[in-house]
Structures are given as C-alpha cells and as structure tokens.
Amino acid sequence: xxxxxxxxxxxxxxxxxxxxxxxxxxxxxxxxxxxxxxxxxxxxxxxxxxxxxxxxxxxxxxxxxxxxxxxxxxxxxxxxxxxxxxxxxxxxxxxxxxxxxxxxxxxxxxxx
Amino acid sequence: xxxxxxxxxxxxxxxxxxxxxxxxxxxxxxxxxxxxxxxxxxxxxxxxxxxxxxxxxxxxxxxxxxxxxxxxxxxxxxxxxxxxxxxxxxxxxxxxxxxxxxxxxxxxxxxxxxx
Numbered sequence: 001x002x003x004x005x006x007x008x009x010x011x012x013x014x015x016x017x018x019x020x021x022x023x024x025x026x027x028x029x030x031x032x033x034x035x036x037x038x039x040x041x042x043x044x045x046x047x048x049x050x051x052x053x054x055x056x057x058x059x060x061x062x063x064x065x066x067x068x069x070x071x072x073x074x075x076x077x078x079x080x081x082x083x084x085x086x087x088x089x090x091x092x093x094x095x096x097x098x099x100x101x102x103x104x105x106x107x108x109x110x111x112x
Numbered sequence: 113x114x115x116x117x118x119x120x121x122x123x124x125x126x127x128x129x130x131x132x133x134x135x136x137x138x139x140x141x142x143x144x145x146x147x148x149x150x151x152x153x154x155x156x157x158x159x160x161x162x163x164x165x166x167x168x169x170x171x172x173x174x175x176x177x178x179x180x181x182x183x184x185x186x187x188x189x190x191x192x193x194x195x196x197x198x199x200x201x202x203x204x205x206x207x208x209x210x211x212x213x214x215x216x217x218x219x220x221x222x223x224x225x226x227x
Contacts, residue, residue, distance in 0.1 A: 032213040043116070043202055043218035044155075051213055090155065098143050098206050098214055099168045102155040 002027050002093045006103035014111045019063075019078040021106045023091030026072065031093045033074045034100070035065055038088040047089075050074060061085070086110045114139065116205050116219035124225045130191040133222045137184050137205030144186040145216060146178060149200040158201075161186055190224075198226045 007022040025031055032051055036044040048059025055067045061084075065076045074091060091103040117136040125131050137144050145160035145168075157170035161180035178188040184205075190197055200223055204216035 034215070036218075041220075043118075043220045044204075046215055046217065049215055094213060094216075098145055098160050098162075098216060099157055099170075100145075100147075100155075100204075100216060101157070102147075104154045 002031070002095055002101045004091050004093050004101055004103040006089075006091050006106050008106055009104065010107045010109070012109040012111055013081045015083055016080050019076070019081045019085065019108065021076040021089050021091075021108065023065075023074045023076065023103060024072055025074060025091070025093045027093060033065075033067065034092045034094065035059065035063070035074075035076050036090045036092060036102075038090065038105075040087075044090060047076070081108075081110045083110050083112060116203055116217055118201075118203050118219035118222050120222060121220065122223045122225075124227060125193050126227055127193055127195060129193050130189060131193060131224060132187055132189045133201055133203075133224075135186045135188075135203030135205075135219060137186070137203075138217055141205035141207055141217075142184050143206040143208065143214070143216075144180055144184060145204050145206070146186070146188050147202040147204065148172075149202055149221070150198075155202070158188065193226045195226050198224060200224075 003026045005024045035047040038044045048057045050067045058064045092100045119134045143162045146158040160168040164180045175191045180186045200221045202221045204218045206214045206216045
C-alpha cells in the first residue's frame with residue numbers, strides 16, 4: 001500500500017509570508033499526487049493535481065506544488081499567505097480503483 | 113452543475129443502533145467512494161463503488177457496508193454503532209474508474225455522533 005507523510009501537523013505563518021507545506025510519498029510506480037484543502041465544517045476541495053505532465057503544478061488560489069522524484073516529495077507553496085488560506089491541507093496519492101491514501105493533514109494558521 | 117450531495121448533514125445515534133447515510137454524486141460520475149474522518153485517524157478509505165459493484169474495500173469491520181444504485185447514488189450503512197464510530201463521513205465521486213489518477217470530488221460530509 002502507498003503512504004503519504006505530511007511533516008508538521010500545525011504550521012503558522014504571518015499574512016504575506018511564504019507558505020510551505022511538506023508532503024512525502026512512498027510509491028513504487030509513478031504516482032498521481034493531489035493536494036486538497038478543507039475549510040471548517042466542509043468537505044475537501046481539490047487544490048491541484050500532479051499527473052506527470054509537468055513537475056511544477058499550479059493550482060487554485062495561488063498555490064503550486066513541485067514534484068521531485070528523487071526526493072519523493074510534493075511540497076505545496078504559496079508566495080504570500082492570505083487570511084483566507086487558514087484551513088486544513090491534505091496531501092494524497094491515488095492508486096488503481098480510485099483508492100486514495102491521505103496524509104494526516106496540516107493545519108495552517110495565518111497570523112495577521 | 114451540482115456537486116456531491118450528502119444527507120443527512122448531522123445526526124446523533126445511540127450505541128447499538130444502525131445508521132444509513134446517502135450520497136448523490138456529481139451528474140455523470142459513476143464512481144463513488146466513502147471515507148471516514150476522525151481527529152485521531154485522519155481520513156481513512158472505507159470502500160469504492162463503480163457501476164453498482166464494490167471494487168475496493170478498506171480495513172473496516174463488516175459492520176460497515178455500502179451499496180450503489182443504478183443511478184450511481186450510493187448509501188453506506190453502519191450497524192451496531194459504537195462510540196468510536198463518531199466521525200465525519202465523506203463521500204466522493206469521480207468520472208471514471210479503473211485507472212489511478214482520476215480526481216475525486218468530495219461532498220460536505222455527514223457528521224455522525226454516537227452517544
């Protein structure tokens with residue numbers, strides 16, 4: 001089975017600062033990787049998806065992620081944090097049959 | 113286009129009872145999967161249905177079951193509820209099935225509290 005590790009269950013950044021959320025995966029085959037965001041009392045919303053077309057993937061709300069095969073990483077970044085970015089972020093890898101493996105999540109706090 | 117719809121949004125049940133949760137996927141989506149989300153265990157895969165057939169099942173006891181109807185709507189059932197079943201149950205749908213790489217789209221979830 002595949003696994004996903006998100007380093008840092010809680011990350012705090014100042015408004016306007018760089019956001020960096022870390023994700024490492026284990027996969028024996030080229031993976032499909034995703035970042036989802038969850039706002040309070042809501043379901044998960046897709047931020048971006050890596051499908052091997054390009055190593056730098058741009059998503060919604062100014063987020064992007066870079067796939068690094070040598071490091072088995074797929075870290076999420078945003079140049080300038082906004083108050084509305086405060087949420088829970090999940091990294092996930094999928095395999096055949098739409099079975100997704102999620103990381104434990106990173107709660108992002110944005111300090112005004 | 114309507115998103116994934118889950119009902120009910122909130123419910124409270126007593127230990128030993130059973131519960132049925134419903135999910136209507138995005139129109140045209142034939143794959144429906146279910147996840148349990150708890151603070152301690154995070155998001156855990158329950159099962160996935162495609163064209164009325166269960167294709168994948170996670171590591172949950174037999175008290176957790178599901179089904180999918182011909183219109184792709186899905187239900188999941190939990191029998192003999194335990195306190196530990198209190199969680200947010202998320203349904204997700206996808207256009208196709210079989211290959212990895214399909215994006216799944218989530219509903220807002222059903223909050224189950226077992227007392």
